[in-house]
Amino acid sequence: MAAVAAEDAELDVDGLRREAETxxxxxxxxxxxxxxxxxxxxxxKLEQVPPLQMKVRRVLKGHQGKVLDMDWSIDKxxxxxxxxxxxxxxxxxxxNKQERVLSMPTTWIMSCAFAPSGDIIACGGLDxxxxxxxxxxxxxxxxxxxxxxxxxxxxxxxxxxxxxGYQILTxxxxxxxxxxxxxxxxxxxxxxxxxxxxxxxxxxxxxxxTFLSGSSDKTASLWDIRTGRCVHSFDxxxxxxxxxxxxxxxxSFVTASDDGTCRLYDLRxxxxxxxxxxxxxxxxxxxxxxxxxxxxxxAGYNDYxxxxxxxxxxxxxxxxxxxxxxxxCLQRSPDGTAVCSGSWDTTLKLWA
Amino acid sequence: xxxxxxxxxxxxxxxxxxEQDGVPIRTVKSFMTKIPSVFTGSDLVNWIVKKLDVEDQxxxxxxxxxxxxxxxxxxxxxxxxxxxxxxxxxxxxENLAKLQRMFARKWEFIFMQAEAQANDLSRVDKKRDKVxxxxxxxxxxxxxxxxxxxxxxxxxxxxxxxxxxxxxxxxPEPSNPWITDDSSLWEQDKMGENREIPSRRVRKWxxxxxxxxxxxxxxxxxxxxxEKEFSxxxxxxxxxxxxxxxxxxxxxxSAVQEIYSEFLAPGCPSxxxxxxxxxxxxxxxxxxxxxxxxxxxxxxxxxxxxxxSYRRFIRSQQYKDLIQxxxxxxxxxxxxxxxxxxxxxxxxxxxxxxxxxxxxxxxxVLGELSSSGNQWSLRNKQPSTSAASSSSDGL
Numbered sequence: 096m097a098a099v100a101a102e103d104a105e106l107d108v109d110g111l112r113r114e115a116e117t118x119x120x121x122x123x124x125x126x127x128x129x130x131x132x133x134x135x136x137x138x139x140k141l142e143q144v145p146p147l148q149m150k151v152r153r154v155l156k157g158h159q160g161k162v163l164d165m166d167w168s169i170d171k172x173x174x175x176x177x178x179x180x181x182x183x184x185x186x187x188x189x190x191n192k193q194e195r196v197l198s199m200p201t202t203w204i205m206s207c208a209f210a211p212s213g214d215i216i217a218c219g220g221l222d223x224x225x226x227x228x229x230x231x232x233x234x235x236x237x238x239x240x241x242x243x244x245x246x247x248x249x250x251x252x253x254x255x256x257x258x259x260g261y262q263i264l265t266x267x268x269x270x271x272x273x274x275x276x277x278x279x280x281x282x283x284x285x286x287x288x289x290x291x292x293x294x295x296x297x298x299x300x301x302x303x304x305t306f307l308s309g310s311s312d313k314t315a316s317l318w319d320i321r322t323g324r325c326v327h328s329f330d331x332x333x334x335x336x337x338x339x340x341x342x343x344x345x346x347s348f349v350t351a352s353d354d355g356t357c358r359l360y361d362l363r364x365x366x367x368x369x370x371x372x373x374x375x376x377x378x379x380x381x382x383x384x385x386x387x388x389x390x391x392x393x394a395g396y397n398d399y400x401x402x403x404x405x406x407x408x409x410x411x412x413x414x415x416x417x418x419x420x421x422x423x424c425l426q427r428s429p430d431g432t433a434v435c436s437g438s439w440d441t442t443l444k445l446w447a
Numbered sequence: 448x449x450x451x452x453x454x455x456x457x458x459x460x461x462x463x464x465x466e467q468d469g470v471p472i473r474t475v476k477s478f479m480t481k482i483p484s485v486f487t488g489s490d491l492v493n494w495i496v497k498k499l500d501v502e503d504q505x506x507x508x509x510x511x512x513x514x515x516x517x518x519x520x521x522x523x524x525x526x527x528x529x530x531x532x533x534x535x536x537x538x539x540x541e542n543l544a545k546l547q548r549m550f551a552r553k554w555e556f557i558f559m560q561a562e563a564q565a566n567d568l569s570r571v572d573k574k575r576d577k578v579x580x581x582x583x584x585x586x587x588x589x590x591x592x593x594x595x596x597x598x599x600x601x602x603x604x605x606x607x608x609x610x611x612x613x614x615x616x617x618x619p620e621p622s623n624p625w626i627t628d629d630s631s632l633w634e635q636d637k638m639g640e641n642r643e644i645p646s647r648r649v650r651k652w653x654x655x656x657x658x659x660x661x662x663x664x665x666x667x668x669x670x671x672x673x674e675k676e677f678s679x680x681x682x683x684x685x686x687x688x689x690x691x692x693x694x695x696x697x698x699x700x701s702a703v704q705e706i707y708s709e710f711l712a713p714g715c716p717s718x719x720x721x722x723x724x725x726x727x728x729x730x731x732x733x734x735x736x737x738x739x740x741x742x743x744x745x746x747x748x749x750x751x752x753x754x755x756s757y758r759r760f761i762r763s764q765q766y767k768d769l770i771q772x773x774x775x776x777x778x779x780x781x782x783x784x785x786x787x788x789x790x791x792x793x794x795x796x797x798x799x800x801x802x803x804x805x806x807x808x809x810x811x812v813l814g815e816l817s818s819s820g821n822q823w824s825l826r827n828k829q830p831s832t833s834a835a836s837s838s839s840d841g842l
Contacts, residue, residue: 134602141607147615152625171633172624189624212693258692276696301657303692321739344605355455368602375499375510377455388613390606398513407602414502416509431614432632433625447615447625 134359134369138407144390147403147413152433153191153445157184160202162437163220164253164424168209171430175216176443177207183218185209185230188435188445195230197237206253208263215277217244217263219251225265227277245275245282252294257320258303264320266293272308274320286318288325295338301345309336315350317362329360331367338382338425343389349406351380357394359406371404373411382424387431395422401436401446417444460519463494464539470494475536485523485536492532508532612651620645644668649769653761656753668769672760680717681748681756684710688745691738703736711744721747 160180167174172189181202185195197216205220219225225245228237245251249268256263257274262283266272272286272293291312298306305326309315315336317326334353341348347361347368355376359369371392378398385392385406392404401422403413418438425436433447463470470491475482488511495507511530515521520539521528530537610616614623624630635645644664652659652668659665666686673679687706694702710719711729721729725744732740760766 137602145616149615172630189630261693261695278695278697281696342602342605343609347602373500375495375501375506377459377510378513386613386615388606388609388616389602390610390613391615398509400509407606411502414506430619430632432619432623445625447623 135409144405144412149446151444152447153188155186155443157193158441161439162443164206165437166207166209167426167428168213169211169429171428175207175209177204177218179203183207197228208254208256210256217254221250223247225251225254244280253296266296266308268292284323286323297339297341299345300341307339307348309339309350311335315339340383340385349383349392351383351394353379357383369409384425384427393425393434395425395436397421485538488531488533488535646770656757669760672765681719681752684719685748688741699738700736703740
């Protein structure tokens with residue numbers, strides 16, 4: 096009985112799969128027909144970006160293991176980083192000093208975040224949790240005051256504070272994202288829709304009402320924070336989406352993927368509008384960020400480099416041999432004056 | 448997070464081993480022996496430079512070294528897996544690709560079996576829903592395709608507007624702290640109320656309403672301006688609602704009550720300028736107060752301020768006085784604006800603003816374009832289909 100049902104189900108699945116494929120190719124055809132003037136063509140009348148002279152300005156050494164994530168403080172000079180070695184370090188990057196070193200009971204802290212209020216940090220990873228620590232200057236033992244905020248059923252890949260210090264968004268290998276209240280550790284909203292691990296998220300810079308997620312199901316989704324609804328889903332990538340970032344105006348975003356490419360998607364046009372790649376770029380893009388004006392895009396890759404792209408002209412304008420191992424995280428400072436990159440080579444470097 | 452660079456790498460390695468088009472592989476005679484099937488480092492580097500669009504020799508060496516580290520080829524007389532751009536001999540690892548493929552397939556097979564065993568029937572339903580959703584999505588998309596804006600133009604305009612404020616292209620004033628080790632740029636913000644605000648920062652407020660609102664000094668100045676016009680309650684309401692997102696959950700309800708009694712309740716001290724519809728929504732939401740209670744009113748007030756008070760502020764004497772605080776070139780206010788670097792095509796940023804009189808407005812009037820763009824997005828987009836269109840500037 097079960098065998099027959101299983102067979103029917105399988106035939107059904109195949110039929111549905113074929114139908115989905117036909118729809119997909121029809122959609123692509125329609126998109127191409129009504130295709131706009133290419134971004135590249137519009138940008139052709141713009142001046143070229145002058146050659147960038149980005150140099151390493153600070154090297155932050157202190158982690159004993161691979162650096163997995165970092166987040167800037169809104170004061171533009173401090174940042175927090177987390178590592179495979181189980182340590183979370185708060186740095187005054189400008190002074191190249193370690194302000195705090197927090198030890199977690201588990202290794203592989205895949206994400207860390209700095210609250211806008213500047214007094215707490217969040218972190219988590221393979222422990223499936225998100226933990227917050229207060230980091231006021233006078234506090235003796237922050238580890239004692241830590242609290243578990245979020246619980247997932249698989250690893251937590253990314254956590255970010257929503258505007259204030261009072262809500263955290265997390266995404267996880269359990270295919271969901273979730274919104275948590277920091278004070279009460281309550282689950283405020285959960286976001287279902289991805290069919291595989293969710294690897295990254297970014298909150299809209301314009302208001303706190305929407306956020307993006309990138310997943311190993313090769314799609315990026317835009318969510319309404321309040322209702323939990325997936326507003327729109329964007330496909331196009333041929334590999335896991337490791338990084339996602341809003342454009343400064345909040346009307347478009349860029350993604351970095353295992354397929355070695357970065358792509359620009361527009362929310363209003365509902366589609367991909369630019370592709371950033373070269374034939375020789377075959378290593379996964381792991382992280383991405385946009386400069387303050389939106390003209391430049393920085394992406395970190397598994398070939399140990401950071402590439403700088405002209406967002407409009409879709410050409411590479413800089414290549415930094417940044418690290419001695421894979422680049423895992425990258426973020427420009429809040430005022431756009433520097434870019435920080437973290438790597439498996441255990442260091443973080445600041446570029447300007 | 449499997450690195451799919453492997454398949455692309457394999458493709459390149461296959462290409463490298465092709466008879467006609469690949470890296471020249473030969474047997475080298477040396478003393479009494481023959482070294483079969485080798486190629487030199489420089490041959491490989493030259494091949495990469497020719498066939499893949501690398502920028503320079505260094506990039507080719509870097510890429511080749513990484514491929515070597517993955518095991519696709521190796522130096523025949525050394526154990527260090529690195530590529531050198533010279534006469535060193537290397538050989539391709541024949542079986543690696545085959546082995547990797549074999550194991551990859553095995554894993555896929557195991558996975559499929561496990562999936563079949565789990566036999567989750569609900570998956571079928573999910574897929575069916577997905578198909579239906581795709582149909583609906585495609586119909587919706589087709590509808591918006593008719594009404595969508597010109598994508599390319601919008602990016603273009605945004606980047607140009609903000610190009611002058613791109614720290615990596617035009618150094619900030621007084622300097623980029625990371626480069627000069629001087630943190631005065633950040634100290635500026637911490638100074639008291641009577642500090643002098645740099646003209647460049649003031650100019651930024653004219654680029655968009657959001658730029659004014661996100662700058663603390665901008666908010667202060669805007670509030671001062673509105674107080675003179677006796678319409679400050681709108682901004683105070685908006686700022687109070689914005690603060691709600693930063694309030695701990697336990698304090699939200701009381702904060703919401705405060706806002707309501709100050710700005711919305713009948714007979715309140717600072718009634719704000721909302722229509723009856725927004726008032727009704729707010730009244731209803733007060734039954735279950737939360738952070739989002741005043742969203743509709745906030746949006747209404749935001750658009751009101753943007754289309755009315757903001758424009759008048761940018762045209763006001765107060766704003767002009769702020770801009771004139773530091774005369775750069777000394778020859779008069781006209782000259783100030785030509786400091787746009789040539790890198791941006793030498794275009795006059797100010798030519799794009801509709802509100803400043805006595806200027807030659809050659810070139811597009813960008814200000815008009817973006818605001819009409821926003822009006823488009825309010826008029827034609829149904830609120831239920833896109834949360835992103837709600838209150839963001841139509842740039």
